[in-house]
Amino acid sequence: MTKRKRALKSDLVKSDLAKIDRHRIGAAEYAELPEWTDAMFEAADFHRDGRLVRRGRPPKEHPKVSTTLRLDAEVLDFFRAQGPGWQTRINQALRKAAKLKTARA
Numbered sequence: 257m258t259k260r261k262r263a264l265k266s267d268l269v270k271s272d273l274a275k276i277d278r279h280r281i282g283a284a285e286y287a288e289l290p291e292w293t294d295a296m297f298e299a300a301d302f303h304r305d306g307r308l309v310r311r312g313r314p315p316k317e318h319p320k321v322s323t324t325l326r327l328d329a330e331v332l333d334f335f336r337a338q339g340p341g342w343q344t345r346i347n348q349a350l351r352k353a354a355k356l357k358t359a360r361a
Contacts, residue, residue, distance in 0.1 A: 318359075320347075 302309045327346075335342040351359060 302311070335346050338345065347359075351357075
């Protein structure tokens with residue numbers, strides 16, 4: 257790193273980084289930390305054998321694939337006019353046309 261870059265970098269940082277690096281947290285500072293609440297434990301990440309354990313909905317066995325499809329405007333208008341779920345209805349119509357078994361949700 258050039259002297260100019262080092263000078264610019266040090267101008268941006270207004271803290272004494274060397275002092276911060278030397279600092280060690282003492283018992284008195286630990287006493288200042290709040291006790292963990294049930295909500296904090298619920299929000300925390302859980303690790304087992306060094307790996308993050310996923311929470312929430314499990315992944316689907318056969319997830320949908322995002323794609324771009326060009327449709328006639330009239331076809332799209334027809335399905336959208338039927339209200340929410342129009343993409344699912346298009347998928348069902350395509351499965352029927354391809355003579356595929358009905359997909360499970």
